[in-house]
Amino acid sequence: MKTNVKLRKALWESGHVTPSLFGVRADNITPMTVVGTNTFIVNAPGSPKALVVDPGPPDVLHLRKVMAACADRNAEIAGILVTHHHLDHIAGTDLLRHLIAHGPESIDPDNVPATMDGTRFRFNAFGNYPLVVFPEEGVPVYHTELGNLPEGPFAPFEGCPAMEIVALPGHSYDMVGLILNDEQVILTGDLIFRYWSTVIPYGDGNLGDYFRSLNRLQRLVRAGVVTQFVPAHGFPIDQPIKALEGYRAHRKERLAEVTRIVDGGAGFDPDAVVAGVYGNIDDPMLLRASLASTVTQLEYLAEQRGGEFSFDPREFNRRFPNLGQT
Incomplete structure (x- = not known):
């Protein structure tokens, strides 16, 4: 950063x-x-x-x-x-x-x-x-x-x-x-x-x-x-x-951006939404945080629409095995 x-x-x-x-x-x-x-x-x-x-x-x-x-x-x-x-x-x-x-x-x-x-x-x-x-x-x-x-x-x-x-x-x-x-x-x-x-x-x-x-x-x-x-x-x-x-206002703007990307073809694919919102992220710690935040927003968006969204938390361990929570 x-x-x-x-x-x-x-x-x-x-x-x-x-x-x-x-x-x-x-x-x-x-x-x-x-x-x-x-x-x-x-x-x-x-x-x-x-x-x-x-x-x-x-x-x-x-x-x-x-x-x-x-x-x-x-x-x-x-x-x-x-x-x-x-x-x-x-x-x-x-x-x-x-x-x-x-x-x-x-x-x-x-x-x-x-x-x-x-x-x-x-x-x-x-x-x-x-x-x-x-x-x-x-x-x-x-x-x-x-x-x-x-x-x-x-x-x-x-x-x-x-x-x-x-x-x-x-x-x-x-x-x-x-x-x-x-x-x-x-x-x-x-x-x-x-x-x-x-x-x-x-x-x-x-x-x-x-x-x-x-x-x-x-x-x-x-x-x-x-x-x-x-x-x-x-x-x-x-x-x-x-x-x-x-x-x-910031949270609502970011949620609106996620919604636009979801409805624009990415659907509820976390990786596609991360790429659409943040672009290319080289730092593993920032990538993990961005993915975690995006998945949280997808969960919230699905709830607001009366649908369901699931993501296996173990995926974070698989992708970022050497990063503990800060």
């Missing part, structure tokens, strides 16, 4: 978003993560405890920065929340828990043990999901698959800001948003970004769910509950309604 002016502007390094929210960007830049993953620290001013949201990749240097940012606030990490199961968000969780328990210098950045390198989370998102289990000892982890992240008020420890969990499926089946009530911001994971669109992969995401989640965000803004979106990649979004309208 070429890094254009907009993406360079989106290379948000780190810093305060609100008095209770601080971000640290991981240097895991790929065609899928674009500018890297934002790991967020939630810490009420003066509180001795902090919540880490999305540890990011199993990168010792990144996680040391996260721990240092907490130390600068005189706060210990008392909980870890994962917005969804994709590798660029969850893979560093085991490593972070170890560094918290044994110290930031306890692991050589160039020699991360296999038990902590995120390998156990590697899976193909299109049909097979990871078994998200963590040892009971250590800092608590909160994730939808663990059954400890229901919608509603979220208070993992004493002294945390007033927070609320909101289900936001679409990009993934398990996506959640985290609202900081008093500061009127919501961490939106990978649902919406400031400068580019998100992928909705078949078998994991769902376009109907995605539209419903956009509508839910809009209701939160209209009700005055939130005034700012804080995505997991790139800069915060200060004009949420404008961003939502742009995203909704």
Whole structure:
């Protein structure tokens, strides 16, 4: 992926978003993560405890920065929340828990043990999901698959800001948003970004769910509950309604383009539709994402027309055997 002016502007390094929210960007830049993953620290001013949201990749240097940012606030990490199961968000969780328990210098950045390198989370998102289990000892982890992240008020420890969990499926089946009530911001994971669109992969995401989640965000803004979106990649979004309208329009335009190609002779052949929409794609990671997104749109289009569409998720394994979900 070429890094254009907009993406360079989106290379948000780190810093305060609100008095209770601080971000640290991981240097895991790929065609899928674009500018890297934002790991967020939630810490009420003066509180001795902090919540880490999305540890990011199993990168010792990144996680040391996260721990240092907490130390600068005189706060210990008392909980870890994962917005969804994709590798660029969850893979560093085991490593972070170890560094918290044994110290930031306890692991050589160039020699991360296999038990902590995120390998156990590697899976193909299109049909097979990871078994998200963590040892009971250590800092608590909160994730939808663990059954400890229901919608509603979220208070993992004493002294945390007033927070609320909101289900936001679409990009993934398990996506959640985290609202900081008093500061009127919501961490939106990978649902919406400031400068580019998100992928909705078949078998994991769902376009109907995605539209419903956009509508839910809009209701939160209209009700005055939130005034700012804080995505997991790139800069915060200060004009949420404008961003939502742009995203909704983009999705409808892309769906109209897919519909035109389907009705123009490609039918519901995913490869033919990908070629018609995207042209020739050389990067395997981008090709996989384009195919996954296209299949999702074909599924949605078939549902809207009262028909059926099926695609074997194992096809992604066959075509892209060396690409795990990012």
